Structures are given as structure tokens and as C-alpha cells.
Amino acid sequence: MALIEVRNVYKIFGTGRALDTALDMAQTGAEKNDVLVETGCTLGLKDVSLSVERGEIFVVMGLSGSGKSTLIRHINRLIDPTTGQILVDGRDVLEFSTEELLAFRRGAVSMVFQRFALFPHLTVIENVGYGLEVQGVEPAERRRRAMRWIEDVGLIGYENAYPAQLSGGMQQRVGLSRALCTDPEILLMDEPFSALDPLIRKQMQEHLIALQRDLKKTIVFITHDLDEALKLGDDVAILKDGVIDQIGGPEEILLNPATEYVREFVRDVKRGRVVTAASIMTPPKGDANGPTVSYDTVLQDMLPKCIDSDAPLRVVDEAGAVVGAVSRRTLLRGLADHGVKK
Amino acid sequence: MMNFIRGLFPEWAVEWPKNLNLPLNKWTNDFVEWLVTEYGVIFETASDAILVVLVGMERFLRDLPWVVVFLGVGALTFFSSGRKWGLTALVAACMFFIGLTDPRLWDLSMMTLSVMLVSTLICIGVGVPVGIAISRNDRMRDMVLPALDLMQTMPSFVYLIPAIMLFGLGAVPAVFATVIYAIPPVIRLTDLGIRLVDEDIVEASDAMGASKRQKLIRVQIPMALPNIMQGVNQTTMMALAMVVIASMIGTRGLGTEVLIGLQQLNVGRALEAGVAIVLLAIVMDRVTQAYGGRFIRMDGRG
Ligand SMILES: Nc1ncnc2c1ncn2[C@@H]1O[C@H](COP(=O)(O)OP(=O)(O)O)[C@@H](O)[C@H]1O
Numbered sequence: 285m286a287l288i289e290v291r292n293v294y295k296i297f298g299t300g301r302a303l304d305t306a307l308d309m310a311q312t313g314a315e316k317n318d319v320l321v322e323t324g325c326t327l328g329l330k331d332v333s334l335s336v337e338r339g340e341i342f343v344v345m346g347l348s349g350s351g352k353s354t355l356i357r358h359i360n361r362l363i364d365p366t367t368g369q370i371l372v373d374g375r376d377v378l379e380f381s382t383e384e385l386l387a388f389r390r391g392a393v394s395m396v397f398q399r400f401a402l403f404p405h406l407t408v409i410e411n412v413g414y415g416l417e418v419q420g421v422e423p424a425e426r427r428r429r430a431m432r433w434i435e436d437v438g439l440i441g442y443e444n445a446y447p448a449q450l451s452g453g454m455q456q457r458v459g460l461s462r463a464l465c466t467d468p469e470i471l472l473m474d475e476p477f478s479a480l481d482p483l484i485r486k487q488m489q490e491h492l493i494a495l496q497r498d499l500k501k502t503i504v505f506i507t508h509d510l511d512e513a514l515k516l517g518d519d520v521a522i523l524k525d526g527v528i529d530q531i532g533g534p535e536e537i538l539l540n541p542a543t544e545y546v547r548e549f550v551r552d553v554k555r556g557r558v559v560t561a562a563s564i565m566t567p568p569k570g571d572a573n574g575p576t577v578s579y580d581t582v583l584q585d586m587l588p589k590c591i592d593s594d595a596p597l598r599v600v601d602e603a604g605a606v607v608g609a610v611s612r613r614t615l616l617r618g619l620a621d622h623g624v625k626k
Numbered sequence: 627m628m629n630f631i632r633g634l635f636p637e638w639a640v641e642w643p644k645n646l647n648l649p650l651n652k653w654t655n656d657f658v659e660w661l662v663t664e665y666g667v668i669f670e671t672a673s674d675a676i677l678v679v680l681v682g683m684e685r686f687l688r689d690l691p692w693v694v695v696f697l698g699v700g701a702l703t704f705f706s707s708g709r710k711w712g713l714t715a716l717v718a719a720c721m722f723f724i725g726l727t728d729p730r731l732w733d734l735s736m737m738t739l740s741v742m743l744v745s746t747l748i749c750i751g752v753g754v755p756v757g758i759a760i761s762r763n764d765r766m767r768d769m770v771l772p773a774l775d776l777m778q779t780m781p782s783f784v785y786l787i788p789a790i791m792l793f794g795l796g797a798v799p800a801v802f803a804t805v806i807y808a809i810p811p812v813i814r815l816t817d818l819g820i821r822l823v824d825e826d827i828v829e830a831s832d833a834m835g836a837s838k839r840q841k842l843i844r845v846q847i848p849m850a851l852p853n854i855m856q857g858v859n860q861t862t863m864m865a866l867a868m869v870v871i872a873s874m875i876g877t878r879g880l881g882t883e884v885l886i887g888l889q890q891l892n893v894g895r896a897l898e899a900g901v902a903i904v905l906l907a908i909v910m911d912r913v914t915q916a917y918g919g920r921f922i923r924m925d926g927r928g
């Protein structure tokens with residue numbers, strides 16, 4: 285079973301009778317805008333179901349106001365659903381008593397925030413150790429474990445600085461180490477890099493990828509940037525007005541957009557970084573003798589070989605067997621989103 | 627003309643009927659009397675406790691060599707303001723001028739200061755928890771805030787009378803009246819300060835599994851401190867004003883001097899005491915502000 289299961293969650297912001305009406309409307313298929321006009325309640329999430337496997341990066345992508353923050357806050361129950369179920373490791377989060385919920389947040393799950401949300405009156409090391417402090421860990425031990433993470437994100441020398449003295453990128457590295465310091469199984473990241481400059485954002489993405497290779501956490505990652513989603517996500521869910529339009533691997537989303545909305549979205553993506561040889565190759569030709577590429581090479585990385593070789597590239601699987609061919613024309617088509625079939 | 631208009635109405639509509647009288651006056655008196663007879667013991671105990679602290683504080687401040695008080699206040703200002711020489715010099719000058727105005731005024735200032743300090747401490751001790759409570763509970767807040775408005779708009783003299791009835795004459799009723807008059811800013815600004823703490827940051831604390839208590843002590847109160855200190859500052863100022871007024875019910879201190887000056891038409895004497903009060907106010911204001919400023923600077927926002 286998946287580590288995180290969200291089942292048929294509806295979230296409506298409102299109170300009293302209006303809320304009941306709004307829920308009825310949502311359950312019978314009404315859309316966010318209709319619900320708002322009719323009842324004055326905001327439809328945050330509508331019939332959202334998803335499952336996140338252990339060890340994967342699950343990305344939720346959507347525009348501002350689509351309900352991403354609302355969704356991710358259901359997982360550690362900073363927000364309670366109007367109806368629906370949330371299971372983490374087989375346990376129903378909504379059944380937790382107050383103590384169980386605190387224990388769950390202290391141990392199993394932590395969160396990184398878009399606007400960092402560091403404690404401004406605490407130093408870097410105190411910020412990073414806050415989770416341990418809450419757990420009642422001794423100060424010396426706390427310092428030791430916090431230092432390990434400060435070192436990991438490259439902030440040695442800043443441990444006694446206050447957050448306001450750091451740049452945005454550094455602040456978010458503090459936010460990341462604060463989340464990692466309790467060694468949680470699940471990391472919830474709500475647009476963690478959105479407030480950063482493009483270059484810093486790229487560094488942080490690389491850092492996260494490297495980190496994930498070592499740590500194998502289960503990460504739910506929120507973003508409004510499709511490129512980021514496709515780069516980081518093992519699975520990507522597209523959220524629109526509180527409804528999930530599509531869930532799938534990056535390539536699947538790119539190649540088979542489920543709705544017009546998703547299609548619109550993926551149009552401007554740099555496909556060369558996501559689409560792989562396996563997705564565009566034609567059946568192998570017996571006499572071909574071009575250079576070989578692995579089936580999971582992204583199109584961009586095939587360009588140099590393709591330019592140098594007049595013969596089509598031969599696509600090979602892990603065992604080295606030829607499974608397909610890619611000609612210049614096929615490659616160009618793939619890059620141009622033209623006639624590509626899965 | 628007027629007679630004509632009056633003639634148009636029945637008698638009860640012309641003059642306010644004598645028996646249409648809400649006996650608020652009598653009720654209040656009855657209530658206070660009832661309080662005194664029923665709960666006199668409690669008031670006596672409270673009174674004794676306050677008196678012990680008050681006398682201790684007063685004796686301490688008066689017995690200390692003035693040089694020590696002078697240097698102590700100077701050092702306090704210097705370090706809590708983050709080593710600002712100018713501010714420290716100003717505060718020291720004010721302290722010095724209190725004595726310089728008239729040597730007797732130094733002792734009287736120490737008396738006023740002790741009533742004020744004790745009142746302020748009680749205000750903080752009661753006001754901060756109340757402020758925290760109403761910041762968490764909207765319904766309680768809706769009940770408390772109008773009460774605070776009432777307490778602040780009521781002429782401050784009004785508190786003196788029940789204070790006397792409950793505690794007799796002297797310094798204790800002065801403390802009581804002062805606390806009632808001066809407590810609203812601490813409550814208000816504690817409430818405001820806690821409500822103003824960035825929601826993201828409260829959420830971060832929640833997400834780490836902090837209990838309400840941990841969150842309050844480690845995050846909300848520290849982050850609300852600049853506001854709370856602002857409230858304490860206002861409270862000290864109001865307490866000082868009230869302590870002066872409370873000299874009418876027998877608190878000794880600078881207020882007494884003003885009162886005597888007025889009674890004897892000795893303008894000079896009243897003025898000297900008035901100047902000392904102003905100087906004391908400046909000292910208290912700067913010291914509490916400097917102390918509040920600390921917390922703003924500490925997180926780098928100031
Ligand atoms: N506490 C709340 N009360 C009322 N409406 C809310 C609340 N939180 C979020 N919303 C609404 O729910 C929708 C989704 O918000 P959010 O999850 O923050 O979107 P995103 O993170 O994708 O930008 C928005 O329309 C927002 O206005």
C-alpha cells in the first residue's frame with residue numbers, strides 16, 4: 285500500500301448551512317465558481333484522491349489559488365477535510381487524538397514553506413533544532429544534530445546568525461534543514477523554491493535531487509512551475525480549481541495530456557529535457573548502423589550524436605539489445621510536439 | 627412662547643419625573659458595601675500582601691544610596707538600549723535633576739516610583755495572561771475589550787472611591803486604583819501582539835508538533851514582545867499619572883507635594899514637584915522603550 289493515501293477529499297471553506305449546501309453542490313459536480321456565487325463558500329478541494337509511494341517525489345502542480353497549499357496541509361492535518369479520508373502508513377490521520385497528532389507531526393512528517401516561515405527571534409541553529417526542542421531533546425544533543433544539517437546545507441559559520449541576516453536562498457536552506465533535522469519519513473514542501481531567484485532555485489533543485497538520492501524520503505512537493513514539476517517529480521498531479529485533472533509520470537503528462545487545460549499547460553515546456561528516446565523511437569531497422577543511445581536518454585542529450593551521424597541512432601535497452609531507431613526527423617518531431625505517439 | 631410649548635405636553639413629559647430614576651448610585655454603594663462585609667477578609671489579605679511588597683520596595687529604594695539608584699538606572703538604560711550613550715545621558719540627566727530641583731524630592735520620587743513599580747508589576751502579571759487568553763478566544767475578547775474601553779474612559783477619580791471603601795486610605799487603594807486605570811494597554815497590546823504574529827510562523831511551529839504551550843512560550847510571546855513592551859510602556863505612563871492623582875487618598879509621594887502646593891497657593895512648590903514628575907515620566911518612558919527596542923533589534927527587523 286502507498287505511504288500516503290488521500291481519498292475523496294472535499295474541502296470547503298465556510299460555515300453553517302452554507303457549508304452543507306456547498307458540499308451538496310460540490311458532490312453533485314458543481315464547479316468552484318458556481319459554489320462561490322451560490323453559497324459564498326470557497327471550494328478548496330473537490331473529490332481529490334491520490335496516493336504517494338514510499339520514497340518518491342510526488343509533485344502537485346497548479347496555478348495560484350488552485351488549492352495546492354490546502355491539499356498539502358491535509359496530510360499533516362493543519363487543515364481538516366470537510367469529508368474524505370487521509371491515510372498515512374495505513375493509519376487514518378483524522379482519527380488521531382491530540383497527542384497522537386502531535387507525535388505524528390514531531391516524528392513522521394515535516395514541512396517546508398514558501399515564505400520560509402523561520403522563527404525570526406531564533407538563531408539559525410535554534411531554528412534548525414526547534415523540532416528536537418519540541419520533542420524534549422537535550423540542548424547538547426540538539427546542537428549536535430542541528431549542526432549536522434547546517435553543515436549539510438553548507439551554512440557552517442552562520443549558525444548563530446538570525447534569519448533576517450541571511451539571503452533568501454540561505455533562509456530556505458535553513459528551512460530545509462529544520463525540516464530534515466527530526467529525520468521525518470515524509471517531507472511536505474509547499475512551493476519551497478518559488479520565492480527564490482531563478483539561479484538559486486536551480487541550485488536548490490539540484491540540492492534536493494542530490495539529497496533525495498541519499499535520503500530516500502517521501503516528498504510531496506508543491507509548485508506552480510511545470511518545468512520544476514517535470515524535473516523533480518516521479519509523479520505529477522495537475523490541480524485546477526480544487527480538482528485533479530491528471531496524475532502521471534512527467535513524460536505521460538507531456539505526451540498524453542488528459543484535458544485541454546493540461547494540454548495548454550504543457551505546450552511551452554522544454555520537451556527535450558523530459559521526453560525520452562523510448563517515447564519517440566520507431567521500430568528498429570535491420571541494416572541500421574548509427575551510434576547507440578540508451579532508451580531512457582532525454583531528447584536534448586541525443587542532439588549531438590544525431591547531428592554527427594547521418595544514419596539513425598539505434599536505441600538500446602539495459603541489456604544492450606536494439607529496441608528502436610531515431611532519425612533526425614523523428615527527433616525533431618519529438619522536440620516540436622508533432623505527431624508523437626506513446 | 628416656551629410656556630405655550632410646555633403647555634402642549636402632559637406634566638411628566640415636561641420635567642423629568644422624579645421617580646423615573648435608575649438607582650445606579652444606590653446599587654453601586656450597596657454592592658461595594660456588600661463586597662466589604664462579605665469578602666472583607668479577602669480584601670484585607672490582598673491588602674496586606676500588597677502592603678508588604680510596597681513597603682519593602684519603598685524602603686529598599688529609599689535606603690539605597692542615591693548614587694546607587696542613579697548609577698543603576700543609568701546602567702539599565704545603557705545596556706537595554708544596546709549601548710546608546712545619548713539616551714543614557716538623557717536619562718541620567720533627568721534623574722540628576724530630580725534631586726537637584728529639591729533634595730526632598732528624591733525621597734518623594736522613590737515613594738512614587740515604588741507605588742508605580744508595584745502597580746505596573748501587578749498590571750503585567752494580570753494583564754499579560756488576560757491578553758493571551760483573549761487573543762485565543764474571540765468571544766472572551768468581545769467581552770473584555772468593551773470593559774477595557776469603559777475602564778479607560780471613566781474619569782480616573784472614580785476609581786478612588788471604591789478603592790477607599792475596599793482598602794481604606796493609604797498606598798494600597800492607590801495601587802488598586804492605579805492597576806484598574808493603567809492595565810488596559812498591556813492587555814490590548816498583548817492581545818494585538820499575539821494576533822499579529824505571522825500566521826506562517828505559527829503554522830511552522832504547529833507543523834513541527836509543538837503543543838499550544840510550547841508554541842506560546844517559544845514563539846508567540848517572544849514575537850509579541852515588542853508590542854507587549856509597548857503596552858508596558860503605556861501602562862507605566864498611565865500608572866505614573868494615576869499615582870499622582872492617588873495622592874488625594876493619602877499616598878505619599880510627589881503628588882502630595884503638588885497637592886500641598888495647591889492648598890497653600892505655593893506655586894513654586896507645586897511646580898518643583900511637577901517638574902520632578904515630568905522627569906520621572908521621561909526616565910520611565912525611555913527605560914521601558916529601550917527595553918522594548920531590544921526585542922525588535924534581536925530578530926534583525928529593527
Ligand atoms: N482559510 C481559508 N478560508 C477561506 N478560503 C481559503 C482559505 N484558505 C484558502 N482558501 C481559498 O482556497 C483556495 C485555494 O487556496 P490555496 O490552497 O492557498 O491555493 P494555492 O496554494 O494553490 O495558491 C483559494 O481560492 C483560497 O482563496
Ligand SMILES: [Mg+2]
Nearest residue numbers: 352353354475
Ligand atoms: Mg499556496
